[in-house]
Amino acid sequence: MTRPISRRAALAGLGLAAASAGCLGRTENIAGRDPHSQLTLEINATPADGDPNGIRIARQLEEHLTAVGIDVRLNTVGQTDLWRKVLVNQNFDLYVGQFVETEPFDSDALYGLTHSQFVAEPGWQNPFGLTEMPVDDLLERQRRAAGSDRSDAVDALQETVCDLQPFSVVAFPDALTAVQGARFEGWTQDRQPVSVTGLLGLDAVPDADAAGDGGSDGGNATGDDGNATADGGNATSSATASGADADGETGTALRLVTTDDRITENWNPIAAEYRRYGTFTGLLYDPLVRTDGESTVPWLAADWERPGANTVDVALRDARWHDGEPVTASDVAFTYRFLRDTSLGSVETSVPTPRFRGRSSLVEDERVLDDSTVRLTVPDVNETVAARALRVPILPEHVWSDRTDAATIGGFEFDFETTEAVVTNNPEPVGSGPLRFVEATAGESVVFERNPDHFLVRPAPDADAESSGETTDPRAGVPPRYHGKPAFDRLRVEVLPSDISAVESVVEGLADATVSNLGPQSVPRIGGSDDARLVNGRSAAFYHVGYNVRRSPLSNPRFRAVIARLIDKSAVVDEAFDGYARAAASPLAASPDAVPDSLAWTDGTDPVHPFFDDEGSLDVEAARTALRDIGYRFDSEGRLLSRAQ
Amino acid sequence: MSPFLSVLTSVVAWVGAMLVVASVAVIGPARLRETWTDLRDRIWDARRVVALVCVVLLASAVGRPALLNVSRLFGIQVTAFIYGLEGGFVAWIQATFASPALTAYFSRVYVYGYAFLVAFPAIAYLALPRTADLRRLLVAYALNYGIGLVLYTLVFAHGPRNVMPDMVTPLLFTNQPDVILLASEVNENSNVFPSLHTSLSVTVGTFAVLTRDEYPRWTAVAVPLSLSVVVATMYLGIHWLTDVVAGFALAFGCVALAYRFVDPRDDAVASRSDAGGGRPEPGADD
Numbered sequence: 007m008t009r010p011i012s013r014r015a016a017l018a019g020l021g022l023a024a025a026s027a028g029c030l031g032r033t034e035n036i037a038g039r040d041p042h043s044q045l046t047l048e049i050n051a052t053p054a055d056g057d058p059n060g061i062r063i064a065r066q067l068e069e070h071l072t073a074v075g076i077d078v079r080l081n082t083v084g085q086t087d088l089w090r091k092v093l094v095n096q097n098f099d100l101y102v103g104q105f106v107e108t109e110p111f112d113s114d115a116l117y118g119l120t121h122s123q124f125v126a127e128p129g130w131q132n133p134f135g136l137t138e139m140p141v142d143d144l145l146e147r148q149r150r151a152a153g154s155d156r157s158d159a160v161d162a163l164q165e166t167v168c169d170l171q172p173f174s175v176v177a178f179p180d181a182l183t184a185v186q187g188a189r190f191e192g193w194t195q196d197r198q199p200v201s202v203t204g205l206l207g208l209d210a211v212p213d214a215d216a217a218g219d220g221g222s223d224g225g226n227a228t229g230d231d232g233n234a235t236a237d238g239g240n241a242t243s244s245a246t247a248s249g250a251d252a253d254g255e256t257g258t259a260l261r262l263v264t265t266d267d268r269i270t271e272n273w274n275p276i277a278a279e280y281r282r283y284g285t286f287t288g289l290l291y292d293p294l295v296r297t298d299g300e301s302t303v304p305w306l307a308a309d310w311e312r313p314g315a316n317t318v319d320v321a322l323r324d325a326r327w328h329d330g331e332p333v334t335a336s337d338v339a340f341t342y343r344f345l346r347d348t349s350l351g352s353v354e355t356s357v358p359t360p361r362f363r364g365r366s367s368l369v370e371d372e373r374v375l376d377d378s379t380v381r382l383t384v385p386d387v388n389e390t391v392a393a394r395a396l397r398v399p400i401l402p403e404h405v406w407s408d409r410t411d412a413a414t415i416g417g418f419e420f421d422f423e424t425t426e427a428v429v430t431n432n433p434e435p436v437g438s439g440p441l442r443f444v445e446a447t448a449g450e451s452v453v454f455e456r457n458p459d460h461f462l463v464r465p466a467p468d469a470d471a472e473s474s475g476e477t478t479d480p481r482a483g484v485p486p487r488y489h490g491k492p493a494f495d496r497l498r499v500e501v502l503p504s505d506i507s508a509v510e511s512v513v514e515g516l517a518d519a520t521v522s523n524l525g526p527q528s529v530p531r532i533g534g535s536d537d538a539r540l541v542n543g544r545s546a547a548f549y550h551v552g553y554n555v556r557r558s559p560l561s562n563p564r565f566r567a568v569i570a571r572l573i574d575k576s577a578v579v580d581e582a583f584d585g586y587a588r589a590a591a592s593p594l595a596a597s598p599d600a601v602p603d604s605l606a607w608t609d610g611t612d613p614v615h616p617f618f619d620d621e622g623s624l625d626v627e628a629a630r631t632a633l634r635d636i637g638y639r640f641d642s643e644g645r646l647l648s649r650a651q
Numbered sequence: 652m653s654p655f656l657s658v659l660t661s662v663v664a665w666v667g668a669m670l671v672v673a674s675v676a677v678i679g680p681a682r683l684r685e686t687w688t689d690l691r692d693r694i695w696d697a698r699r700v701v702a703l704v705c706v707v708l709l710a711s712a713v714g715r716p717a718l719l720n721v722s723r724l725f726g727i728q729v730t731a732f733i734y735g736l737e738g739g740f741v742a743w744i745q746a747t748f749a750s751p752a753l754t755a756y757f758s759r760v761y762v763y764g765y766a767f768l769v770a771f772p773a774i775a776y777l778a779l780p781r782t783a784d785l786r787r788l789l790v791a792y793a794l795n796y797g798i799g800l801v802l803y804t805l806v807f808a809h810g811p812r813n814v815m816p817d818m819v820t821p822l823l824f825t826n827q828p829d830v831i832l833l834a835s836e837v838n839e840n841s842n843v844f845p846s847l848h849t850s851l852s853v854t855v856g857t858f859a860v861l862t863r864d865e866y867p868r869w870t871a872v873a874v875p876l877s878l879s880v881v882v883a884t885m886y887l888g889i890h891w892l893t894d895v896v897a898g899f900a901l902a903f904g905c906v907a908l909a910y911r912f913v914d915p916r917d918d919a920v921a922s923r924s925d926a927g928g929g930r931p932e933p934g935a936d937d
Contacts, residue, residue: 048731053809053813053814053840053841054812054813054814054816054821055813055840058816061813061814061815061816062816062817065814065815065816065817065818066817079731079732079735080730080731080734080735080814081728081730081731082730082809082813082814083723083728083807084723084841086723087723449716502831502832503831503832503840504821504824504831506821506824506825506831507824507831507832510829511654514654516654525816527816527820527821527825581817582817
C-alpha cells in the first residue's frame, strides 16, 4: 500500500528525526502551526454587456485592493448567476450590484435587507448575513415609532448601518434611458422612466404616422390631460398609431429593448435571481396598493383602513385574473400565507419567499371577512410601514397552491430545501395586472398585451342613473393619469447584445425605449436623430459593494470599513457613470429628507468612510496603516496575510 | 430582424465578391473550368468529410443554447484566472496601437476577412485534382468546431471588453454597431476560450503554408490575413491573449490530426474504381 507523503507525514518524519536530537517539543510547536498566506478575495460582477457600470466599480475596487496587497479574483458571471451565487447560495466574498427598488423607498426596506432574523434564508433578505443586535433593535423601532421618534430611529439606523458597512453604498445612478419621442410621450423625467408607473403614465402621440417632422419635443407632464378621451376612443386611436410596428399586429405596440434576457424565460414574481426591479412582473401582478411619487394609491385594493392598532382591513376592487377567475379575498389571504412559507407547511422547514420578504413578514395573520374583504394582522406598526405591507404582488390561489410541494427534478426529490413555487419559471403567468402575457422566445423577445378587463380600462358604469359615480367608479382613488392606460395595446421587449446596439435601435426608430442600463460608450450615441433623446430620471436602485459578513475577514466591521475607504466614489461617478450618478453614503440617499446631516455627502468626500485619497489616486500607505492599526499584518513583499482559507 | 438581415446581406455580398476575385487570381480560369467538369466526382470523393462538417455545424447550431446553460451552471469559471494571468495585455495593445485607420482595418478583417479566409480554401482545394487537401481542411474545420464546442462548454469566461470596459473599448461594436447583431447570433459573449477566430484562421494559414507549392499566391495572402484576424481578436477587445494562445494550439493540433486521419494514398479521382467499397478513412467519421 503506497500513499503519497502528505505534509503531515513529512513533518512526522522530520519530527522523528528531530526527536533523536532531543527537541521534539519545539519542532512540534512549530509544525503544529498553520502557515499564513496572502488574503484572497473574490469580487463578483456582471460583464459589461449585462451592465456597463457595475463592472467598472468592481474594476476600481480590484485595483485598489490589489495595490493594498490583497490577492483579488475579479469574476464575471451573468445576472442570473450573480444573484444565484449571492442571494441563493450565499457563496461569495464581495459582489457589485444594484438594489431592487427604483422608486425612493422607505427606511423599512432595510428591514428585509439587514435584519438578523433572515440570516438563514436565501433571497433578498439579509444576503450579507449581518447579525447585529443594534441594527435589529433600530429596525424594530422604526417600524413602531411615528413622527419625530421614527425620524430619530431612522437616522440612528442609517448611522449604525453605515458604521457596520454590511454593504458599501457607492452611488445612485441616473436611470438613463434612450427614448424615441415619435410614438409615445410622457416619459417620466424625474424617476426611472421604464417602471410600472412610468410605463402606465405614457401617452400615445396623436397621429404618430405623421411624426416625421420631429416636432414632438417635450413630452413632460402631458399625461395629466387627455385621459378623458382615452376611454371610448382607444380602439380607433390605437389603430391609427400602429405606425412602424414591425410585428404586423393591429394596435399600438410599445417596443422596448434590453440586454437582460431574463424576462424572456421567467415570469415568476418571487424568483429573486430572475428579477432586476420586477417592472414587468409588476405589470402582470397587481399589488393591493402602489406608491405613486410621494403618495400611496389603492390599486387592487379599493380601500383599506385600520380598525385597530394591529389590524388592516382591505376591501378589494372588482377584478379578475387573466384566466377569467375572480380575484377574491381568499387569494389575498393565500398570498400572505404563501409568501411566509411557499410550502404552506408541506415541507419540514418553512420555505419563505426570496423576494418581498421584509414587507410580507409584517403580516402575521390573515382572515377572510367576505369575498372581497380581508383582515390582515399587522402588529403595532406605524402607518407608513403598514402600507408597505400591502405592496406585495397578489397571486392567484388556484395557480400557486399547486406549487407548494418540494421542488423535484424529473420527479426525484433532492434536498434543495425549496419549493416548486420558488423555482418555477411560471410559464403562462396568470396575474390580474394591466398587462397579460402573450408569447415569448427565450433569449430573444417577449410580448405582453393590454388586459382589456383591468379596472384601469374598464369603462365607468354610465353615470346616468341614481348611484353617485364616486363609489362605483372602478378606478376610484387611482390618479387620473392612469385612467384608460396603458396607452399601448402590446408591449414587446426585445433582447439585444449590448447597450450600444440597444441605443442604436432606438436612434434608428426600431424601438421606443431602452430598459437596461446604459454605459458611457452608448450614451453619446443618443441624439443621432430628431426624435431620439436621453431621459435621465433618478433611480433609487443604488449601486453597492456587498460583503459576505459570514466570512473572515469580512466578518470584521473594521475590515469592511477599510475596504469601504478603498472605494473612490467620486471617481466612480465621474468615470464609470460619466457624471450620471450621485455618490452617497446612506442607502436612503434618494429618499426625501431621510438622510441625517452626519451622513450627507458634502465636499465630494464620504462623511463616514472617506477614500484614502492622495491627490486623486489611492494612498496605499495610508490604507496599509489603517489595516495595521486594526490588527492586520503584511509580509515583506507587502502582501496582506491571513490564515490559509 | 431587418438590421440583422442587412448586415448579413452585406457580409455575404462582400465575401462573395472577394471569393470570385480570389478564385480567378489564385486558382486560375483553367483549373476552375476543370473543377467544374469534375465537380461531382470530387465532391463525391469527399462526401464523408463534407457530411462530417455538416453534422458538426448542425450539432453546434442545435446544441449550443443547451450547452451554454450547462456551461453557465457547471462550467469552470476562468475569467478571474485569465485576467489574473495576463492582466491588462489587451488594454495595452489598444492603448499602444489603436488608431482610427487600424480600427477600420481590423473591424473589416474580423468580419469580412475572416469569412473570406475560412471560405476560400474550400474552393481552392476543391480545385485541386486530388481531394486530400480538401478533406484534410474539412476534417480540421470539423475538429476545430467540435473541440471548440466542448471547450466552450467546459470553460466559462468573458472577454476583456466585458471585464475591463474602463480600459478596453469594444472597438468592433463602437465602430460597426450593426455587426454586433451578427456577432451575437454566432457567438455568445461567454464563449471566449479558446478563440475560434484564431484557431480557424491559423488552421487556414497553416494549410496555406503546407500547400504553398500549389497556391503560392494564396500563401502570400492567407498568412498575413490570418495573422491579422488573430491580432484583430485582441485589438478589438474581444479575446484575451490566453484565448489566442489556446486558439493557436487548437489549430496546430487540428491540422496535425487532420493529416493523421486523412490518408493521401487512397486518394484522387483516379482511385474511384474502388470507391464503392468501404475505403478506409480512419477516424474521420468517429
